[in-house]
Amino acid sequence: MAGEFDLIARYFRPLAGPEGLGLADDAACLTVPDGHELVVTKDLIVEGVHFVGDEPAADIAWKALAVxxxxxxxxxxxxxxYFVGLSLPKGAPEAWIADFAAGLKACQEPFGIQLAGGDTTASTGGVTLSITAMGTVPSGGMIRRGGAQVGDDVYVSGTLGDAALGVKMVQGRLDASEGLVRRYRKPTPRVALGQALRGVASACADVSDGLLADLGHICAASAVGARVDQSSLPLSEAVAALVGQDSELWPSVYAGGDDYELVFTASASNAGALERIAVDCGVQLTRIGVVEQGGGCHLVDSSGNLVQSGQQGYQHF
Amino acid sequence: MAGEFDLIARYFRPLAGPEGLGLADDAACLTVPDGHELVVTKDLIVEGVHFVGDEPAADIAWKALAVxxxxxxxxxxxxxxYFVGLSLPKGAPEAWIADFAAGLKACQEPFGIQLAGGDTTASTGGVTLSITAMGTVPSGGMIRRGGAQVGDDVYVSGTLGDAALGVKMVQGRLDASEGLVRRYRKPTPRVALGQALRGVASACADVSDGLLADLGHICAASAVGARVDQSSLPLSEAVAALVGQDSELWPSVYAGGDDYELVFTASASNAGALERIAVDCGVQLTRIGVVEQGGGCHLVDSSGNLVQSGQQGYQHF
Known part of the structure; x- marks a missing residue:
């Protein structure tokens, strides 16, 4: 295989914007426009934990950047x-790296983000990926977890449970449906929607750990509670059919995670604005509950009986 | 062991500045002062590649942040x-995490940097650490690799070879000297010196891969060459004694890496300014060569004979 520096030049330099300085310096130099702040997030993606390892490298790259x-x-x-740290077993074929870079390219282009730097190292185990991603907001405009107010409505974008049932399909525990597996492997981040929600949503999180867990994070940070109506949860046709056949699959919808939809709260006075945003962004927005006093978030059935209380999502330790 | 969220609250939240939002949100929100740019770097540190694994966790943390x-x-x-991604085997004791956080604290305080976010995950192999660090420079003030001019002097800070010989000691291939092992395990980044060199150095890199490799990067980026005099290379007493006994150890000095000194170029007209900077920063600065036309960097002995040409440093693949 070509050396580390050649690989960087061949596969990663084409993904870099001018701030990456050709990926040939020790650091990138970024300008934040006046009147704006920088929003920074970082996720580690580990083989054997977040992915099996036999997925196409392009899908691994897509998902790592998408989350x-x-x-x-x-x-x-x-x-x-964004910045990529890639720790790779010594025997990894160059074709894997080429495919990985192609996956990054496919994901970065529609969302207008560019590679600015990173690090590649050998690993003694499997692949570990670390992505740090940055964006800008007008100063003071970042939507936080802690802004939910009692009386706000709770909304979620898109549909829930697709990815969690897609995982069961990948694991051979359900008959495969291409659409759900794809939702799991190549999630679509709600980038345009998130920006449209600035000044409209009072609090927001993405559904990575599971609806109740992520809404629970909003409740905890906002010192409020939430009630979610199970009957209002938006389901794709495929998921509706599956939970219709087997109600044991319902937890995949409200606690499954990996959907990468946005769950957010908004004042009832913003209902009209949200209808327009849904149309503009081409994303379904569904009102699923309300913000209440008290802690925790509670899922109730159509009779008002408690189905499940919010709990923390997947814990690694 | 306590859960992931508890561990973050207990050990990492005390390291965070206000921009980290209590490490309870999905992202950090940073302000870059008007007239400044953001400099961003990212390094992955992998058990079995960058460290053995039986080092004190505090030392691993120190080095990861220091580099x-x-x-x-x-x-x-x-x-x-800075942002920390930490991938940790499931059985890792809480004491390891406590010690790791103590090492981060010890390193962040003298250098005025604060934790702003990150991610913790399980690993299926050893420990993998990913740090993304940020700093500011006045707009246009970042020292680049590509600014060296023919006729500039080449300088290096501190002493060379300590860390590379410290590694041999850790490996049991040399009798141990506490000072050199410490230089390898707990390098001191030249943070104050780097800032003082803005507007004075024409190009700069840190000595991570080895003097000739890192100076070679400067030469490549600047489209120049460099000649370095072996007799001028600054050595600690311990290293001078070792290479005096065994000249086979010389490559550890000029190609060994891990010293985290700064190698830089500067116009001869800045010699006086550099003398003052050395005093102000309490760091020895040594003129070790000159920038020439042509490519590559060449180490010569006192008779002017070529000892070694610059080559790329450690390659992972």
């Missing part, structure tokens, strides 16, 4: 730059 | 924030 873009979307940020 | 601070120093940046 960071999703964090930026939840903050209302306009994505600008 | 990023060294990259910022080489660019003349004032360090402000």
């Amino acid at each position: 960071n873009l999703s964090d930026l979307a939840a903050k209302g940020a306009n994505p600008t730059h | 990023n601070l060294s990259d910022l120093a080489a660019k003349g940046a004032n360090p402000t924030h």
